[in-house]
Amino acid sequence: MTACETCVVRNRAICSALDNHEIAALSAIGRRRTVAAGESLIWEDDDSLLVANVIDGVLKLTTSTEDGREQIVGVAYPSDFIGRPFSQTSRASVVALTDARVCVFARNDFDRFAREHPELEHKLLERTLAELDRTRAWMMLLGRKTASEKIATFLLDMSDRFGETGCAPLRRPAKRFTLPFSRQQVADVLGLTIETVSRQFTRLKQDGVIDLPSRREVDVLDRGALAALAG
Amino acid sequence: MTACETCVVRNRAICSALDNHEIAALSAIGRRRTVAAGESLIWEDDDSLLVANVIDGVLKLTTSTEDGREQIVGVAYPSDFIGRPFSQTSRASVVALTDARVCVFARNDFDRFAREHPELEHKLLERTLAELDRTRAWMMLLGRKTASEKIATFLLDMSDRFGETGCAPLRRPAKRFTLPFSRQQVADVLGLTIETVSRQFTRLKQDGVIDLPSRREVDVLDRGALAALAG
């Protein structure tokens, strides 16, 4: 595979740190792969064998308790990096929410390559720092927000995420979008039960804040109200 | 200041990536500072002006809502790195829990220095990845664990943290330790109220799982029971 030249995330993923010569070297140790919706790519507490760039699709990062409770601890979108470099084990599972395409590397190979390419490591560092910021903001939501605040925050986040895809930094929030999550998965993101999520959705609909044209679609009718609810 | 040679965290902080020549250059752009217990070093949503290494003491990283709810999103111990490099703004406040000594750098200077020293950036990347792992484990606690599981997990975490300080990687869990947190701060770490924390503590004491010799001290009497409760 040297589909890198035409790769849709070539300029957004960490690959953007590399020139054409370097990217050829990187592409020599990686390969493209599809992951069907529902399929796992990485298993919690397993040996960390793989890392990858997301080309297309959405994946969830989860941790679980022994008795089966699940928390979604991250969501990976196109151009995001997944997996745990520089460590024997991976502490979260990665499962595709939609059919996805990824560019995978053996962790060993990637680690070695990264250490030889400081610009790549720098991109990875910037990405990891940004992800840590996002994760900490989510801790506040999990620890201190009410169900209705959680739902409002979540919907605003989704709306921002799925804004006009044209130019990444300048995109405006989407009024209408399709959730990559089932109700149960929304619950797993927010630390709620499926029933509470469902009730909050219907209440927002009844109050005219959103419309729900189908199970996965959301239409934001009153963004101001959502923002106010998000706290 | 070139107290680096005698610095207690010289071999554990990110500085360990640097040789004596490089460390002299780094020390030229930094300075030591003390932070009194309760004093702030960095403010949420402020310009990110400072980064630092913790030499001694414990600091909390927090985010707050407008209406004053607080969530502790991280805790920094000696040798930890604090602040937000490579970003205009810092998304968490940093406040000392105990009197602390830190080695501070203007973020600009540090960013520039780091970009010129890939080994330093690599250490920072490893640290940030590890912190992200810990943070994600904490999300599971915040989103999915009960009050009693939260308290048990927290006490085990503290016990591990304050194990024999002699040799970092080989330390065993401490049976008895002094919390750097007030009850309210424990509540802010766990996403609970102070009353719930207090009740859980007394219950563990009544059940003979721990003893509470003083307000800040904890004596773990039955570690197995704690582990079982932690889930």
Add this chain to the structure above:
DNA sequence: GGCCAGCCTTGACGAATGTCAAATTGGCGG
């Protein structure tokens, strides 16, 4: 077009945790 399975919604209820208020403790300065 109809049927089926899984997902989602709704209702009734209960338990865990938060809220508010008061009593108690313990540490510190005088």
Add this chain to the structure above:
DNA sequence: CCGCCAATTTGACATTCGTCAAGGCTGGCC
């Protein structure tokens, strides 16, 4: 050693959210 103040504990009660149990809807498939 005493008294004071803040932190903590305890109690009574309220509320949110989770649990359990139906039932309904939707979208895919024949």
